[in-house]
Amino acid sequence: MSLLAGVLVFLLFVQGGQSMLHSLSRKEDEKKLLVNALGRKWEYTFTTLVTFGGAFFASFPLFYSTSFGGAYWAWMILLFCFVLQAVSYEFQSKPGNIFGTTTYRIFLFINGLLGTFLLGVIVATFFTGSEFTVGKGNIAGLGVAGPVISQWQNPLHGLELLADLRNLSLGFAVLFLARTLANLFFVNRLNHEVLEQRSRKFVLFNGLPFVIFFLIFLVQILIADGYAVNLATQEIYLEQMKYLHNFIDMPVIMALFLLGVATVLYGIIRTVFDSDFKGGIWFSGAGTIVTVTMLLLVAGYNHTAYYPSSVDLQSSLTLQNSSSSEFTLSVMAVVSLLVPVVAAYIFYAWRALERKKLSLEELHSDGHAY
Amino acid sequence: MDLISASAVNWSRAQFALTAGYHWLFVPLTIGLGLIMAVMESLYVKTGDEKWKTVATFWQKIFGINFAIGVATGIILEFQFGTNWSNYSWFVGDIFGAPLAIEGILAFFLEATFISIMFFGWNRVSKKMHLTSTWLVFIGASLSAFWILVANAWMQYPTGMEFNPETVRNEMVDFWAVTCSPVAYNKFLHTTFSCWAVGAAFVVAVSGWYLLKKRHTDFACRSIRIGSLVGLVAFVMLAVTGDGSAYHVAQKQPMKLAAMEGLYEGKEGAGLVAMGMLNPAKQAYNDETDPYIFKIELPKLLSLLGYRNIHAFVPGITDIVDGGYTLSDGTTALSFRERKERGELAIRALADYQTAREQERDADAANQESILRENYAHFGYGYLDTAEDLIPNVPLTFYSFHLMVMIGVYFILFFLVMLYYTGKKDLHNSRWLQYVALWSLPLAYLASQLGWVVAEVGRQPWTIQDILPVQAASSAISSHNVVTTFILFAVLFTGLLVAEVTIMVKQIKKGPEPAAQEKVSHPQG
Numbered sequence: 069m070s071l072l073a074g075v076l077v078f079l080l081f082v083q084g085g086q087s088m089l090h091s092l093s094r095k096e097d098e099k100k101l102l103v104n105a106l107g108r109k110w111e112y113t114f115t116t117l118v119t120f121g122g123a124f125f126a127s128f129p130l131f132y133s134t135s136f137g138g139a140y141w142a143w144m145i146l147l148f149c150f151v152l153q154a155v156s157y158e159f160q161s162k163p164g165n166i167f168g169t170t171t172y173r174i175f176l177f178i179n180g181l182l183g184t185f186l187l188g189v190i191v192a193t194f195f196t197g198s199e200f201t202v203g204k205g206n207i208a209g210l211g212v213a214g215p216v217i218s219q220w221q222n223p224l225h226g227l228e229l230l231a232d233l234r235n236l237s238l239g240f241a242v243l244f245l246a247r248t249l250a251n252l253f254f255v256n257r258l259n260h261e262v263l264e265q266r267s268r269k270f271v272l273f274n275g276l277p278f279v280i281f282f283l284i285f286l287v288q289i290l291i292a293d294g295y296a297v298n299l300a301t302q303e304i305y306l307e308q309m310k311y312l313h314n315f316i317d318m319p320v321i322m323a324l325f326l327l328g329v330a331t332v333l334y335g336i337i338r339t340v341f342d343s344d345f346k347g348g349i350w351f352s353g354a355g356t357i358v359t360v361t362m363l364l365l366v367a368g369y370n371h372t373a374y375y376p377s378s379v380d381l382q383s384s385l386t387l388q389n390s391s392s393s394e395f396t397l398s399v400m401a402v403v404s405l406l407v408p409v410v411a412a413y414i415f416y417a418w419r420a421l422e423r424k425k426l427s428l429e430e431l432h433s434d435g436h437a438y
Numbered sequence: 439m440d441l442i443s444a445s446a447v448n449w450s451r452a453q454f455a456l457t458a459g460y461h462w463l464f465v466p467l468t469i470g471l472g473l474i475m476a477v478m479e480s481l482y483v484k485t486g487d488e489k490w491k492t493v494a495t496f497w498q499k500i501f502g503i504n505f506a507i508g509v510a511t512g513i514i515l516e517f518q519f520g521t522n523w524s525n526y527s528w529f530v531g532d533i534f535g536a537p538l539a540i541e542g543i544l545a546f547f548l549e550a551t552f553i554s555i556m557f558f559g560w561n562r563v564s565k566k567m568h569l570t571s572t573w574l575v576f577i578g579a580s581l582s583a584f585w586i587l588v589a590n591a592w593m594q595y596p597t598g599m600e601f602n603p604e605t606v607r608n609e610m611v612d613f614w615a616v617t618c619s620p621v622a623y624n625k626f627l628h629t630t631f632s633c634w635a636v637g638a639a640f641v642v643a644v645s646g647w648y649l650l651k652k653r654h655t656d657f658a659c660r661s662i663r664i665g666s667l668v669g670l671v672a673f674v675m676l677a678v679t680g681d682g683s684a685y686h687v688a689q690k691q692p693m694k695l696a697a698m699e700g701l702y703e704g705k706e707g708a709g710l711v712a713m714g715m716l717n718p719a720k721q722a723y724n725d726e727t728d729p730y731i732f733k734i735e736l737p738k739l740l741s742l743l744g745y746r747n748i749h750a751f752v753p754g755i756t757d758i759v760d761g762g763y764t765l766s767d768g769t770t771a772l773s774f775r776e777r778k779e780r781g782e783l784a785i786r787a788l789a790d791y792q793t794a795r796e797q798e799r800d801a802d803a804a805n806q807e808s809i810l811r812e813n814y815a816h817f818g819y820g821y822l823d824t825a826e827d828l829i830p831n832v833p834l835t836f837y838s839f840h841l842m843v844m845i846g847v848y849f850i851l852f853f854l855v856m857l858y859y860t861g862k863k864d865l866h867n868s869r870w871l872q873y874v875a876l877w878s879l880p881l882a883y884l885a886s887q888l889g890w891v892v893a894e895v896g897r898q899p900w901t902i903q904d905i906l907p908v909q910a911a912s913s914a915i916s917s918h919n920v921v922t923t924f925i926l927f928a929v930l931f932t933g934l935l936v937a938e939v940t941i942m943v944k945q946i947k948k949g950p951e952p953a954a955q956e957k958v959s960h961p962q963g
Contacts (some may be wrong), residue, residue: 093656112548114509119542121516126539129531129607136520137913144923148930154510158502164944166937178516192547204606207525207910208789215821217528217606225919363776385853392532393602393609403540410547417551419827 069127070364073191074357077242079113080184081253081349084246084274086153087180089173092254092270097428098263099173100161100437105426106250107157107438112414114154126400130390131375132203134218138200139190144416146186153179157438161341181243188242192235194367195311199228199376199400203386217343221379226436234292237285244278245332247302252339252349259425260266268339275336289320290315293436297386304373304381314370321369325362447912449520449920454679455894456924457514459887460931464938466886469583469630470637470668471501471578476569477664483569488952493660494940495560496950497641500942502557507938511931517656517814522920524913533599533610534589537617541585543571549578562731568572583633584626591622594692594893596902601814603807608905621686621947628679632886633944635849638669639882642856646875646945650861655950657868662875663860675848681743687896688744688752689766691903694896695744695829696755702729704754704763710739712839716833723755755832759825772816774825781820817899821910830898838891852878 085106093099125132136143152175159165160172199221203211204221213219222228229235251274254267294310297303307313315322335352338345368374373384391397424430431437440950475497481491516538520527527534555563563571592598596617599608610616641667645658668811687695695701700716701708704818714733721727738748745752753771757763761773772780791806822828856875859865865872899907 075793076926108554111553114513115542115546115550118513118516118546121520122535122539122542125516125527125531125535127535129528129535132520132531132535133527135525137515137915138522140913140915140919143517143521148926150513151510151930155506155937156511158506159842159937159941162503162941162945163948164940164942166940167933204528205789205792207529207606208792210789210792212737215910215912216525216912218524219914225915226866236595243485320873340576344457362756387854393605395613396532396536396610399610399613403543406544409800414547414551417555420567421554421558423562 069120069123069359070368071357072116073124073364074284074360076113076116077187077360078249078353078356079109079245080187080242081249081353082110082113083153083180083183083250084243085180085250085253086176087184087243087394088247088250088270089176092251092266093263098260099113101258101263101292101428101433102254102427103157103160103173103438104431105254106245108421114150117150123400125163126396128385128390129392130218131385134200135190135198135375136222137216137218139198139229140220140434141224142186142190142226142229146183146190146220149179149183149186152176153173153183160436161438171432180246184241184243184246188239189229189235191364192232192238192285193244194364194374194376195292195294196234197295197376197384199284199379200377200383201380202377211396216331223406233287234285236337237281237288240424241278241285245272245282246272248278248336249349249352249356252335252352256285256346256349257341257422257426259427259430268343271336275340279333279358295373295384295386297373297382298373302386303405304376304384304386306381310372311366314366314372317370318366321362324358325366325427328355328360328362332359402431407408442916444909446915447908447919449917449924450912453522453924453927455514455929457511457927458890458894460509460935461508461515462887462890463883463935464504464511465579465620465903466636466883467504467634467640468501469576469579469633470635470672471497471504471640472579472637473634474637474641474668474747475501475575475665476572476576477668478660478772479569479572481664483565488654489514489641491658492950492952493657494572494656496686497661498556499945500644502553502919503551503938503942503945507934513926514915521915522915523901523911526911528607528907529906529911530596530608530644530902533592533596534605534715535617536610536613537585537592538808541582545578545582545585547578547581549575554579557933576693578958580630581883583630587626588617588619588622588774589748590893591619591625591903592616593900594625595619595621595898596687596905601817603788606788606792608902620682621690624679624682628676628683629889631675631679632889633677634668634672636843636852636882636886637907638665638672639849639879639898641665642669643877643879644852646872648949649866650869650876657950659860659865662856662865665861666853666856669849670857673849673853675790677850680846684743685746691897692753693758694830694835694892696753696758697830697832697896698839698892700832700836701754702756703741703750704752704757706741706751707738707749708740708744708752709735709737711840712736712843713852716836718833723759723825729832736879755829761830766811774819774822774828777816778822779817780813780816781818783820784817785820787813815904818902818905818907818910821900821907823915827899827907827909830896835892835896838888838895842885842888842892845881845888849878849885850880882933 089099089102091100131258156172156175160169166376204217206217207215226324248271250271251267255264259266290312291309293306293308296305296310332352332355335348339348373386375385377383447750447800475494478490478494482494551575552571556575559568597619598610598612600611602609641661648654684836699711715731717729717731719727720729739750740746741750751763753763759774761771763771765771787806787810791803791810794803794806859868859871901908901911
């Protein structure tokens with residue numbers, strides 16, 4: 069799940085690009101080129117999000133029922149943004165498009181902005197906690213508040229997450245990371261000198277706020293209390309600097325995390341300062357996947373409650389109390405053996421379509437343009 | 439026990455029905471058109487005839503417009519299990535989540551990856567690779583349907599699982615029983631053929647319009663030939679698999695069958711209602727009012743279809759509520775009252791088991807577990823109040839079923855006539871048939887929607903047959919939240935539907951663009 073989340077965050081470069089369609093381009097031709105470069109990749113992000121949802125359902129059904137059913141508005145707004153995205157590429161330049169191209173580009177902008185930001189906010193709650201209770205006996209009448217197992221205790225149903233500075237920090241960090249990755253992608257992908265130069269500048273403009281917001285989030289969670297699990301009693305308690313301890317207790321994860329961060333920064337810095345360097349997306353992309361994967365492992369490994377409840381510690385979700393049965397996890401593990409096959413054909417398709425850089429001329433000769 | 443507010447449950451149901459209904463406007467065309475355009479492209483690659491390429495690329499354009507909105511409406515469905523059906527997600531997530539995850543890994547990526555090559559790869563990969571990609575898009579879409587229908591079939595016929603009182607959930611114990619259940623594969627085939635049917639009706643309708651306008655006539659005739667063939671196969675197979683569906687419904691969901699037929703009093707050698715009108719004066723299942731104003735019945739056929747025996751007893755709604763008839767395994771059917779008592783016993787045993795475990799009274803826990811297991815088959819009945827809760831909306835189920843069947847029979851005849859005129863007669867000058875082709879399209883969509891109405895309304899009140907009714911499956915969220923999202927989705931999806939239709943109509947009016955080679959040999963186009 070952590071790796072899938074890492075891949076998803078990397079693929080959010082599509083959303084990042086969507087949030088800059090207006091600011092990065094000056095002419096309609098330039099906008100069209102950006103839309104088409106992103107439009108050939110949007111389905112990967114979308115599909116990864118859907119797979120992420122399915123995999124969470126299969127692996128951690130209690131998270132599915134608690135978070136989705138509780139933080140209702142956070143998830144619903146996020147999904148709403150992705151609904152807007154799914155039609156916007158195909159519909160925006162088709163004849164008969166009654167809402168007009170601008171409307172669909174606004175849809176893409178909304179998806180780019182809110183899709184990334186809200187995902188960051190929700191992921192932050194893996195460290196900062198949410199207001200819910202879980203009582204599995206509720207369904208058999210043991211609960212006082214009705215038969216629902218997972219109950220959200222805040223009437224804002226997810227909107228209250230926006231009141232936590234730590235959540236906001238990660239939300240903005242993910243937004244600016246997605247925008248940074250998008251610029252690196254444009255530098256790599258486009259055969260358009262003006263857009264390439266502008267994207268290089270934008271790498272810096274977005275990379276800096278990303279680093280600042282990410283550091284704010286990181287420092288806050290490293291010094292804050294974390295949600296630890298007593299191995300013997302399975303009791304959940306607050307431990308000072310739990311996540312810092314997790315890094316120290318798991319040196320391999322810490323090393324990989326630092327390596328991931330360094331690789332992200334290398335991709336950014338070299339793209340900014342070396343005008344011939346176009347491979348930044350691969351460094352920063354790979355670094356993003358590793359960093360996010362390790363960060364999420366820190367949230368759940370080393371006897372830690374990965375989805376903590378701030379109102380009832382014992383309701384917090386741990387890997388043990390919220391995962392599927394061993395049998396189902398084994399089935400999923402067997403199915404996962406096919407992932408390399410999936411990766412192989414994605415690699416093939418990516419290569420087949422990306423042999424040549426995308427230019428305005430290419431758009432007309434490909435027979436299908438957005 | 440206090441249940442979740444009825445209003446929140448009903449709005450959650452309405453929201454799921456709304457999003458599923460919209461989604462199902464687009465998915466059948468994706469799968470059906472996927473097959474047809476793959477066949478057309480195969481003919482291009484095999485014959486080298488550029489006109490087939492023109493035909494295939496035109497339908498691929500239409501496919502792209504439809505695909506986008508299908509994807510848009512689909513994402514909500516998966517996540518809604520969590521947002522609106524939170525109890526359901528934990529109670530059966532161990533089984534239900536797996537097909538959804540497998541769908542993502544094995545089907546969505548296949549579809550999403552090769553659709554890029556299909557759209558952007560004409561000049562970047564070989565002809566054969568492009569053709570392979572087009573077929574893989576169709577296979578990906580069909581695989582996706584397979585896994586989601588495995589999940590849906592499991593809700594209607596839960597199998598391959600065991601209840602674990604410790605974790606308070608059902609857990610998968612046999613993956614193959616879930617995946618290969620007879621209900622699942624029959625449902626997959628029936629639904630897939632319904633997609634082919636919609637795709638075929640769409641292609642034939644659009645082509646009929648071109649013939650009416652005397653435009654792109656060669657393109658239209660080629661499309662009609664393939665479309666009619668696919669359509670005829672699809673509708674014949676729908677009849678075959680429909681028979682399979684009826685058989686499984688009779689065995690596993692007798693209340694649904696009774697509602698489909700408006701059958702209140704069961705009988706041996708029951709007839710199948712070919713046509714009929716329900717009596718609105720009938721207010722309760724046991725009020726002695728004749729349920730029909732009129733009906734035309736085919737004698738013995740319901741017994742034959744449902745039980746493969748013309749003398750078999752088919753229970754009606756009253757029989758299922760009152761029990762006492764002999765089941766096919768020789769046992770006597772329990773009444774609703776008895777099942778409710780046993781369901782309440784099972785729920786209480788689960789509560790007592792949990793309490794005993796907490797207080798480390800192991801012997802008591804074991805005893806409660808045994809009571810729970812003995813009565814678990816009736817667990818969901820413990821959440822129902824009255825016998826009326828057990829009965830789905832009969833008029834909606836009855837009319838949906840019969841209208842769907844009538845449309846199916848109509849389409850078999852329609853495609854037979856189309857094929858006859860394509861082969862033997864002059865289709866170009868048969869304007870009446872071109873009109874019929876055009877105006878038959880809404881019927882195909884209607885039948886497709888009605889099929890799901892029968893399947894989903896007919897199984898109420900169950901999310902999981904006999905185990906979990908909707909009243910106990912929902913999230914703890916107040917109805918005003920759900921009403922707001924319902925309105926948001928209703929407005930958004932309606933807007934997107936209007937946008938899609940106008941774009942598609944414009945694209946159809948514009949017509950196919952001849953492939954590059956064709957332009958060279960026929961400069962007039």
